[in-house]
């Protein structure tokens with residue numbers, strides 16, 4: 001394709017304190033060392049319950065991966081990275097050390113050791129990067145997901161965090177501060193939670209889908225090359241969505257076809273994705289439902305636009 005740069009992208013999520021260096025100790029395992037990539041994406045649930053030592057260990061884990069650009073978001077388990085949550089429900093306000101964990105945690109995630117290792121911790125919104133190869137990417141990131149059992153980065157099921165008010169479904173409360181732009185505004189979406197109906201089915205009760213309706217509306221408008229997430233460990237996998245030509249169609253109505261994609265790790269999938277017509281959806285949860293690291297990273301060759 002003219003005007004693009006082939007870029008190796010590795011996607012992981014839900015490592016929950018796992019160190020890839022320990023993989024030999026784990027049955028099922030990963031091919032070691034992890035392959036080199038141009039971009040590493042981590043879609044949240046870095047830790048079990050946050051904690052400064054845990055964030056430092058996450059930086060160590062990410063430092064061991066060879067990639068020029070490492071984009072990282074938090075998830076519901078990274079409790080103190082969510083300031084709004086931490087100060088109202090997470091911390092003990094009478095314990096100064098506990099109270100300070102939000103600021104100190106963010107300092108670790110954005111600090112000099114993280115920078116040296118090529119790690120960029122992303123807050124919700126749009127972020128643009130250019131690689132040494134000249135590949136340019138605009139990423140929409142969000143660590144938020146529907147409220148579940150009182151964890152961090154929550155929104156309610158009847159709230160829409162991802163669309164402009166006129167783009168929300170009827171009777172939904174729009175709370176978007178950073179709405180997702182329409183096509184062709186973004187190349188990659190990184191969220192902790194899945195969109196409704198795509199790699200979002202839970203083990204119990206069987207067949208239940210728990211992904212976000214508003215997020216599906218948003219991704220159907222944005223039609224990025226890649227939307228990666230995690231959160232629902234048992235729904236690990238990848239699917240290529242083909243969108244209908246009619247860009248007025250929104251949400252599930254916009255989907256023409258949904259096709260499972262195999263993981264060929266440690267090789268990389270050469271997925272030719274037609275921008276605006278197709279989106280590769282990847283649930284990259286490394287941990288299975290029992291928090292055992294049984295799932296491989298995803299490795300893709302993605303055609304990104306060349307910076308002009």
Ligand code: 5GP
Nearest residue numbers: 045076146148202203210231232233234289
């Ligand atoms: P985590 O606690 O790591 O965020 O999610 C672990 C597991 O909790 C998921 O694999 C899924 O089984 C379950 N889970 C997470 N969010 C939801 C939800 O919104 N609804 C339901 N029913 N289960 C969820």
Ligand code: MN
Nearest residue numbers: 014045231233
């Ligand atoms: Mn998780």
Ligand code: MN
Nearest residue numbers: 045075076231
């Ligand atoms: Mn989660």
